[in-house]
Amino acid sequence: MHDFKYKNNELYCEAVKLSDIAKKVSTPFYLYSYNTLLGHFHKIEKAFKALKPIICYSMKANSNLSLCRALVQAGSGLDIVSGGELYKALLVGCQPKRIVYASVGKTEEEIRQAIAKQILFFNVESLPELELINKVAGDLGVTASVALRINPDVEPKTHSYITTGKLTNKFGIDFDTAYAILRRKDSLSHLRFNGLHIHIGSQIIQAQPYLLAIKKILGFIQKLKRNAIQIEYLNIGGGLGIIYNKEKPQTADEFAKKVIPLLKNTGLRIILEPGRFIAGNAGILAAKILYIKKTPLKNFVITDAGMNDLIRPSLYGAYHEILPVRLKTIERKPEAKYDVVGPICESGDFFAKDRHLKNIAEGDILAIMSAGAYGFSMASNYNCRLRPPEVMVKGNRFYLTRKRESYLDLVRKDVIPEFLK
Numbered sequence: 001m002h003d004f005k006y007k008n009n010e011l012y013c014e015a016v017k018l019s020d021i022a023k024k025v026s027t028p029f030y031l032y033s034y035n036t037l038l039g040h041f042h043k044i045e046k047a048f049k050a051l052k053p054i055i056c057y058s059m060k061a062n063s064n065l066s067l068c069r070a071l072v073q074a075g076s077g078l079d080i081v082s083g084g085e086l087y088k089a090l091l092v093g094c095q096p097k098r099i100v101y102a103s104v105g106k107t108e109e110e111i112r113q114a115i116a117k118q119i120l121f122f123n124v125e126s127l128p129e130l131e132l133i134n135k136v137a138g139d140l141g142v143t144a145s146v147a148l149r150i151n152p153d154v155e156p157k158t159h160s161y162i163t164t165g166k167l168t169n170k171f172g173i174d175f176d177t178a179y180a181i182l183r184r185k186d187s188l189s190h191l192r193f194n195g196l197h198i199h200i201g202s203q204i205i206q207a208q209p210y211l212l213a214i215k216k217i218l219g220f221i222q223k224l225k226r227n228a229i230q231i232e233y234l235n236i237g238g239g240l241g242i243i244y245n246k247e248k249p250q251t252a253d254e255f256a257k258k259v260i261p262l263l264k265n266t267g268l269r270i271i272l273e274p275g276r277f278i279a280g281n282a283g284i285l286a287a288k289i290l291y292i293k294k295t296p297l298k299n300f301v302i303t304d305a306g307m308n309d310l311i312r313p314s315l316y317g318a319y320h321e322i323l324p325v326r327l328k329t330i331e332r333k334p335e336a337k338y339d340v341v342g343p344i345c346e347s348g349d350f351f352a353k354d355r356h357l358k359n360i361a362e363g364d365i366l367a368i369m370s371a372g373a374y375g376f377s378m379a380s381n382y383n384c385r386l387r388p389p390e391v392m393v394k395g396n397r398f399y400l401t402r403k404r405e406s407y408l409d410l411v412r413k414d415v416i417p418e419f420l421k
Contacts, residue, residue, distance in 0.1 A: 048252075079099075154216070
């Protein structure tokens with residue numbers, strides 16, 4: 001569910017016409033609905049209230065400061081994967097004890113920064129990383145909190161690029177290695193082992209892979225208990241899917257009803273890391289049709305947004321619904337199939353292939369839906385294109401939350417050495 005709806009043939013975000021925003025901001029731009037964002041956060045909060053979990057929104061999905069600030073104000077913690085995300089998490093007012101830190105490649109400096117800020121814990125992905133955290137904590141004269149990220153070897157039935165819970169993936173630690181680490185945890189004297197973490201992938205639309213992973217991890221926890229190793233936190237990750245096309249993902253309530261019975265009497269403190277579920281359908285990318293190009297074999301809609309703005313279709317073959325911002329009722333052109341593409345010098349620069357569109361014309365504005373997660377956060381300056389502005393709507397007003405980049409931004413960090421001057 002989202003708050004992008006047609007009224008009198010105009011597409012609105014909450015109570016604001018997208019065409020009005022386009023006039024003020026110009027295209028392309030990202031647009032987020034505050035109400036949709038908070039609505040999805042509260043859905044998952046309500047669904048899991050029996051467990052009283054810590055919900056840590058996954059910043060990698062979308063780290064826009066205003067978006068993260070809104071979620072933190074609503075009670076969310078944050079799941080981070082870099083020093084930059086730690087910086088932004090603190091900037092938006094997130095309490096360090098509501099921050100968990102994943103990533104297979106944390107640097108020593110990133111680890112040092114996070115320990116200094118006293119985050120809740122690191123989700124540790126390997127023995128060498130564990131040893132480095134122990135060393136850094138020792139250098140600082142403190143004890144750092146860690147959770148082992150377990151790779152449960154579960155097939156999540158999603159795109160191979162966003163599968164993270166198979167032993168062939170780079171993520172996490174297998175059960176045997178984790179057991180060996182925990183048996184000798186006292187030798188890592190500057191670490192406090194707080195919990196276990198699993199995250200099996202993204203855009204998962206079925207409960208079964210989650211349930212299998214949770215059952216595996218609970219069996220492992222029982223084994224640890226029999227050996228007097230206590231676990232306080234269980235972080236079951238994120239990855240809940242949303243509707244992009246014809247998917248029928250589980251709702252938060254449906255998912256919770258299957259998961260809660262497994263966890264409610266364990267005595268464990270539960271952490272959730274939703275990202276896409278909260279932000280995905282809260283955002284769209286607006287783009288203007290520059291040209292309609294017809295060839296003997298294909299029709300192309302060429303827009304002013306490109307794969308540098310939204311790479312998911314190019315990278316994953318992902319489907320995004322594409323809607324006109326204004327529905328036309330007088331001039332009726334026959335429906336035709338188009339490839340909706342951008343201006344980037346790559347054949348992989350597309351948003352849709354063979355998409356049925358009708359009554360469109362050059363100058364029309366299109367809304368590329370479900371772009372709130374892994375949209376702007378994966379954007380780039382490829383082809384020296386300026387990254388677009390970001391806008392948030394709340395009720396009947398809209399607010400610029402990130403300015404469009406300028407040409408100066410493209411060269412601000414460049415340095416020409418003396419021998420070339």
